[in-house]
Amino acid sequence: MSVARFWRKQQNRYNLIGNQCTVCGKYFYPPRGFCPVCRRDGKIVEHQFKGTGKVVTFSIIRSSSGNFKLLTPYVLAIIELDEGSRLTTHLVCDIDKVYIGMPVKRVFRKLGEEGSSGAIFYGTKFVPA
Amino acid sequence: MREVAVIGVGCTKFGEKWESSFRNLFVEAGALALEDANLSGEKIDEIFVGNMSAGRFVEQEHIGALIADYAGLATDNIPATRVEAACASGGLSFRQAYTAVASGMSDIVVAAGVEKMTDVGTEVTTDVLAAAADREWEGIAGITFPGLYAMIATDYMHRYGLTREQLAQVAVKNHDNGAKNPNAQFRKAITLDTVINSTLVADPLRLFDCSPVTDGAAAVILAPLERAREFTDTPIKVLGSGQASSTIALHDRKDISTLDATVAAGNRAFKMAGIERKDIGFVEVHDCFTIAEICAIEDLGFCKKGEAGRLTEEGQTAIGGKIPVNPSGGLKACGHPVGATGIKQVYETVKQLRGDAKGRQVDTDIGMTHNVGGTGATVVCHIFGRK
Numbered sequence: 001m002s003v004a005r006f007w008r009k010q011q012n013r014y015n016l017i018g019n020q021c022t023v024c025g026k027y028f029y030p031p032r033g034f035c036p037v038c039r040r041d042g043k044i045v046e047h048q049f050k051g052t053g054k055v056v057t058f059s060i061i062r063s064s065s066g067n068f069k070l071l072t073p074y075v076l077a078i079i080e081l082d083e084g085s086r087l088t089t090h091l092v093c094d095i096d097k098v099y100i101g102m103p104v105k106r107v108f109r110k111l112g113e114e115g116s117s118g119a120i121f122y123g124t125k126f127v128p129a
Numbered sequence: 130m131r132e133v134a135v136i137g138v139g140c141t142k143f144g145e146k147w148e149s150s151f152r153n154l155f156v157e158a159g160a161l162a163l164e165d166a167n168l169s170g171e172k173i174d175e176i177f178v179g180n181m182s183a184g185r186f187v188e189q190e191h192i193g194a195l196i197a198d199y200a201g202l203a204t205d206n207i208p209a210t211r212v213e214a215a216c217a218s219g220g221l222s223f224r225q226a227y228t229a230v231a232s233g234m235s236d237i238v239v240a241a242g243v244e245k246m247t248d249v250g251t252e253v254t255t256d257v258l259a260a261a262a263d264r265e266w267e268g269i270a271g272i273t274f275p276g277l278y279a280m281i282a283t284d285y286m287h288r289y290g291l292t293r294e295q296l297a298q299v300a301v302k303n304h305d306n307g308a309k310n311p312n313a314q315f316r317k318a319i320t321l322d323t324v325i326n327s328t329l330v331a332d333p334l335r336l337f338d339c340s341p342v343t344d345g346a347a348a349v350i351l352a353p354l355e356r357a358r359e360f361t362d363t364p365i366k367v368l369g370s371g372q373a374s375s376t377i378a379l380h381d382r383k384d385i386s387t388l389d390a391t392v393a394a395g396n397r398a399f400k401m402a403g404i405e406r407k408d409i410g411f412v413e414v415h416d417c418f419t420i421a422e423i424c425a426i427e428d429l430g431f432c433k434k435g436e437a438g439r440l441t442e443e444g445q446t447a448i449g450g451k452i453p454v455n456p457s458g459g460l461k462a463c464g465h466p467v468g469a470t471g472i473k474q475v476y477e478t479v480k481q482l483r484g485d486a487k488g489r490q491v492d493t494d495i496g497m498t499h500n501v502g503g504t505g506a507t508v509v510c511h512i513f514g515r516k
Binding site for chain 1: 253255256259267270271272279280282283329330331332380381
């Protein structure tokens with residue numbers, strides 16, 4: 001893959017920047033350029049998420065591929081941000097400690113690399129708050 | 130719209146078929162379907178083929194043309210179209226063929242599905258399947274498909290108190306059925322202990338909660354109902370067809386444990402068929418993981434949310450129960466060649482309704498199929514009747 005694929009998502013992934021539709025007030029992370037509620041009547045603006053939320057559901061991944069293979073076993077979780085939108089993340093914590101409703105906060109982490117000579121890409125992961 | 134019937138079906142044995150190539154698999158299933166319909170190739174007007182990822186599994190795209198060619202139909206210039214909706218590619222291929230016949234555009238149409246998954250290693254397979262989810266926002270977070278369904282299971286067990294044993298019973302029941310299906314990858318009964326003591330893949334899901342990696346193909350032939358008796362004494366009528374989409378990412382669902390596209394596609398198929406849930410004699414559901422079967426039974430409306438575990442435990446989803454689920458053995462025991470599964474479900478349903486499902490026969494006139502892409506971003510349902 002080309003570097004542009006990661007570069008164009010940098011602001012979103014590094015700083016947890018998503019969107020809000022100022023018509024319906026709904027927040028979006030991962031970002032959306034088009035409000036699925038208001039559609040063409042919506043007005044999408046950038047929004048900096050606070051970066052705190054709680055665990056909605058999770059799993060311990062015992063078998064994985066690519067960049068995540070060496071991290072097994074790791075916690076995969078769906079997080080609900082305080083603003084209301086949900087995302088999927090690697091939750092960096094002891095696999096025995098995670099529970100539904102656990103408060104979490106964002107951290108900046110390496111997400112992976114494209115082979116030994118390819119681009120290294122970074123972004124947001126979560127840890128217990 | 131015209132009424133449509135299935136006039137012929139064919140299916141390869143499912144499994145790790147190292148001796149068969151992608152194109153061999155398709156040709157084998159297609160030939161079986163033609164033979165079953167007592168039909169020669171030049172009568173075919175159009176072909177649809179469901180395939181998720183030949184591009185990454187066997188480095189081959191342009192599947193429609195390839196298949197027409199190796200089926201010996203390229204010189205007749207028959208139109209052939211590949212249909213892709215991840216693991217729902219087969220079901221969607223059937224729906225495309227159904228609309229082609231119902232609309233009057235074509236008369237004799239093949240709906241096929243094929244996947245050759247064992248030409249790459251397990252790690253590549255895991256990554257290819259992960260492409261059915263949102264690559265940019267789920268893939269980058271380290272999801273695997275077992276992991277996504279495991280997050281559904283965690284949510285579901287927390288809210289509805291589903292037990293580990295109830296979940297395991299789905300796999301035990303499907304292996305019981307698969308043991309009686311000559312095309313199944315696993316023809317072996319298992320016990321609750323086998324499931325509960327198997328290796329953890331993504332908590333709470335274990336190896337025996339997961340459908341396997343499989344090679345296989347299936348093909349069925351559709352015709353206008355008014356012409357069906359030219360080819361067969363037992364045409365199986367398509368009573369209802371429903372397709373629905375939902376968010377590509379699991380995290381964007383309102384309810385993690387409800388596949389809202391299953392609810393919508395099921396409702397559409399039932400409305401079109403003009404029948405009720407109690408009229409259905411059996412259902413072939415998309416049990417890519419045990420938890421997926423639990424959700425499917427509920428989301429299709431066969432019981433209330435939270436009750437499918439108890440229903441399964443009581444044996445009500447076994448053959449002879451109130452609503453037999455996956456008499457074929459499902460994805461769990463038959464195997465899951467992703468693009469072929471939706472057509473295999475139709476194959477099984479036709480066999481059942483003709484009374485040809487030896488050893489696993491359900492006595493009924495009406496059956497249903499339910500095929501899911503990803504974690505439920507695409508769902509395709511069909512209802513079939515003998516009369």
